[in-house]
Amino acid sequence: MHEHRVTSEVGRLRTVLLHRPGAELKRLTPRNSDKLLFDAIPWVGRAQEEHDAFAEALRERGVEVLYVTELLQDALEYEGAREQAIADAIVDLRLGDQLRGVVEGYLRDLDPEDLAQTLVAGLAHEELKAGHGLVYRLMDRLDFIVDPLPGLLFTRDNSAWIGDRVAVTSLAMEARRREAQLTGLIYAHHPRFAGVDPVYSPALEHLEGGDVLLLCPGVIAVGTGERTTPAGVERLARQVIGAGLAHTVLAVPIAQERATMHLDTVCTMVDVDTVVMYPPVAHSLTAYTVTLDGGELLVAGPRPFLEAAADAMALDRLKVIDTGLDPVTAEREQWDDGNNTLAVAPRLCVAYERNIETNAQLEASGIEVIRISGSELGTGRGGPRCMSCPILRDAP
């Protein structure tokens, strides 16, 4: 019997879901990288080496590493999962009926392994010899019939475990919406997750896992900005408080900018009472405290985030470690995901090695840092936290 339960950001990590980047990254070109949300064209082989080293660093600390494609392939052995996966992949209105029929036939002929591959790597125009239909002929030769999912690397965003339930999220960016359909299929059909009852779904208001921070058991901070909408926070609050998974949700407005696309780009936890945070926002960030009273959501605030969080967590104060040192270094290291640490246990975290000043600050504050290289992985603008979806952690 496999367990899944996550009640904090820092309890000892037991099981994590990763996605080893593959053929979908080879689809990135200067023409499509903006749309697919990458800032540069990664060297794929090196990105895979970096990712393998990340996974190995976790395994060395006793963490069980699961991979999206392996789970997906297993799930696709089930007829219901196959049907759903194919239906989701061809619903795109760009296809039109005739081409849709051809793509459907093509996908139906694939075995679970190749189907999983294709759903992630996408299907290029030239790979489908669809002959003379109008849409196929008019389509740009360099276009995709099924879009690739390079963003799948950031498994944090498309699902987030809250207690023993999973929030399958509703991704805001068109390029990433299909990711949650795939993880949704895994949780719905893979025997390992039998009986799991999702607490959120991709059909609901926009919500991305990178915005969801489990401050302590019962208290969740949710960023709202470029990705998660205020309506998404409201919906999540209702769902998780209603289900008894939390008593308080803090809605935290963040700037609607790429550099701060998720709350975890400016703040992550490294201990039960300590965060690493980007100095320019540390004292300006605010929070609305949301609780539930007899079916009604009560909203208090806004107040300074650090105060609201400490109160909800019943702490005297939340300790803050600064990103970088001087403002320029801090800005550089924030951009390079210096704040985006993954805690493996209290006071032990994984971070990109390149963020020298921030890592030094962490160590000076007694946090042990496991450094990984991420020159290629980082081209997608995400660090160790974005690249991992914890499925089981010990109580903090």
Ligand SMILES: NC(=[NH2+])NCCC[C@H](N)C(=O)O
């Ligand atoms: N949790 C995170 N910060 N995820 C980073 C996701 C990066 C990805 N390229 C995007 O723009 O969506």
